[in-house]
Amino acid sequence: MRSKVLSNMVMPALTLIVLGFFVTSMKSTFALPTVEKSVxxxxxxRATDSRGKRMSCEKAKKGTYHMMWVS
Incomplete structure (x- = not known):
């Protein structure tokens, strides 16, 4: 009886953890790098990835990216 109650409590918690991990991983997968161009x-x-970490301009321009103009 006690194990059934514990099992009923653990499964929803595990489901939420797995769902949260899936959502955050998909969010970073579809995030685009940002390329800043001189006016x-x-x-x-400068080029940064979705987390704000610097990356090379060539690597950022290979795919789709957000473009910002800076003075």
């Missing part, structure tokens, strides 16, 4: 030259100044 004067049009060249890439």
């Amino acid at each position: 004067k030259t049009g060249d890439c100044v």
